[in-house]
Amino acid sequence: MASLDLLIWLIPALPLLGFLLNAFLIRSERPAGLVASAMVVASFVVTLVATFGLAGLPAEERRIMSVAWQWISIGSFQVPFGIMLDPLTAVMALLVTGVGGLIHIYSIGYMHGDQRVVRYFAYLNLFITMMLLLVMGNNLLVLFLGWEGVGLCSFLLIGHWFERRVAGEAAVKAFVVNRIGDAAFILGMLAVFNYFGTLNFYPVEAGGVSQPGFLERSIEIMGQTVGPSWQPVGVATLITFLLLIGATGKSAQLPLFVWLPDAMAGPTPVSALIHAATMVTAGVYMMARNEAIFQASLTTQGWVMWIGALTALIAGTAALAQWDIKRVLAYSTVSQLGFMVAACGMGAYVAAIFHLLTHGLFKALLFLAAGSVIHGTNDTQDMRRMGGLRTAMPTTFWSFAIGAAALAGIVPLAGFWSKDEILTHALTGNHWPQLFILFLTSLLTALYMGRQVALIFFGQQRDPSYHAHESGRVMTVPLIVLAVGAVVGGIINLPWLHWLSDWLFPVLGEEASSFNLFMAALATAGSVGMGYLGWWIYDRAAPRVKVGGKDPAYRVTGDIWDGMEEAWYLDAAYSRVVVQPFRRLAGFLARVFDPQGIDGLVMGVARLFGWIGAGVRRLQSGYVRTYALVFTVGVLLVLGFILVATR
């Protein structure tokens, strides 16, 4: 279908237009929000139309490629600037534009009265554009353009309230930590080009020349090794490991997840959109897209699985001990991303994408509901100052509860189906340690969500200094829509329907997974039990929660609780091992090396010339007769030399 070629360009172009309008023309709040939201919603509609067009094609032809121009053309280094739409891209684009559109609408209410709201919407639109480029790029470099673009927007939006020192520092931290992953990603790209001679995922027709794609040729690097002969590394392992490090940066996995909790300094809709639903899933998407190479390296797959599982557990324990309403959700996001990454490591890419989609829905819902709480309680984020908000904000309460239940994995909400699929894969793949860790984490998930719901909505309001009120319609309607999504989202890949598996089959080539009733029953019982336990403990302990005080569980667990609250001091360790020595080095360079080394050299050269000049200037006496004398003596010397030399 030739028309689809052009249609898919509209998907990223509409938010880009919104960005340009907001950046250059619009100067007031109301049109900014309306234009930004309209563009993303329009993009969602176009994506929907294009997806239906895609579904109308035979399964093996479901890949629409469109190349705008040859981006880079240097010898054999040929990179087309092209986008594509295939089943995997379609579901990602639907999530980005769909959830993104709702969050844009919600932002109209949430950001009302903010002093830089036009800029906010411009960045939000730019983010959607970049995210769409990321998922639609038909080669690694376009993907990387989007990858960096969303990183930039994340930086700009975390630092939206840059007057607050915390926000500025969090923005820089996110940017710098991501840079580590990005550096590895670039190296991975170079390795791909080195071994395949192309960056295209699939064969592309550009400028009348057909360019090869590397994913279908991953067999070529099987068995190839690089490195010293005593320690060879498989090429597939090299490439995928570098890409994995890139993914740990963007998708907030061990060891680079530390930026995500701090990123909560940004506005809450930004946390919902960027740091929960879409951008952080980029790493998972990238691994699913490059599934062919990842599958070629068992070594990397082991690493992927372990990184995912450990991240899930560590972040899950950290989420349990947070007081900040958004930090709980932030650590929970890291934990759920760990589930997805672990699923990728098991080769269960459909399960990973399924969890990515459902998580996008219910985590966006939770964040927006949390934003509604923050909005309605006069910018309170500390859960110790909340309590009993159930009656004051019923819509928020119900949507938050649904989101929490979905996240905890209560049947039949969306999170149950996707999480269960991952656990089932761990079971059928005999990954026992990972299964144990992930199961434990899913219990923790239920526990901390029960705790959070109890602390925010039950009991009595512990800090009476504000009057809690429900948010306006523009904020509650997106909540309701997302809540419905969180309830029914699981339908897209029910074990008996497996629509998503079938839909993604042309890309991932993965059979639909089985359904293990025992596993599902165990997980559900565990989730319900732990969720209830969390709620019960904190509902009863509510009177003992004091503003600025310790958690009731602190009495039992002691210092372990402190460790959990600080995410096992990973931040402190980085500070000690990396940041402090780096600061000291920078301090040495700034205070000692620069003034004495660099300045000393520069000033020394200048002083030397000054000194020489001071000596030489005495010769310039200004007396004409002296000059004449010197001249005469010079002439005599030259003449004398000529006489002597020609003798």
Place this chain on the structure above:
Amino acid sequence: MVPTSYYILLSAALFTIGVLGVLVRRNAIVLFMSVELMLNAANLALVAFARERLGVDGQVLVFFVITVAAAEVAVGLALLVAIFRTKQTADVDEVSTLKG
């Protein structure tokens, strides 16, 4: 006929007087006269050598020297007037404003 070496000796003597004049005198006008003296010493030598070699090249060159000397005097005297107007003196040692 007077031998050429006599002319050369006279020319050398005149040139030396001119050099010493430039070096030891401070009055700008005397300096000029000394410079003219050197030029004419050179002229004398040129003419003497031309006669010795029975050619006219040297004689032609002398005309050029005379022309240049006239131009130089015109410029030099103008400078001298300008200096005198600003400094109220013709002493070249007073004109040392540009000393380092």
